[in-house]
Amino acid sequence: MEIIIPTQCEICHAPMNKIPAGISKKTGKPYNEFYACSVRDCGWTWKKPTQQQLEGEKRHEEVMDALRKLWVAVEEMKKEFKSFTVIFGKNEEPKGKV
Numbered sequence: 001m002e003i004i005i006p007t008q009c010e011i012c013h014a015p016m017n018k019i020p021a022g023i024s025k026k027t028g029k030p031y032n033e034f035y036a037c038s039v040r041d042c043g044w045t046w047k048k049p050t051q052q053q054l055e056g057e058k059r060h061e062e063v064m065d066a067l068r069k070l071w072v073a074v075e076e077m078k079k080e081f082k083s084f085t086v087i088f089g090k091n092e093e094p095k096g097k098v
């Protein structure tokens, strides 16, 4: 998966500053390099996703893909069996409280 490093803040669109990896003065723990919005009051930061996060995203994609295939299969069934349209059609557009 391709990682796109943001060049602009997602909130205020100011340029991002690259913060090199170091050790937190607050906690004394090391941290990886990250990007921070150049507007101090904004506070938006961006970190490169970890391998674990990337794996999780990949699994999510796989699940979504399986759901899309399932949806297509249901659509095909609806075409083939009119009774399916009756069952599935009922709840397609729920009308109720928002």
Ligand SMILES: [Zn+2]
Binding pocket: 009, 010, 011, 012, 013, 014, 037, 038, 039, 042, 043, 044
């Ligand atoms: Zn910002």
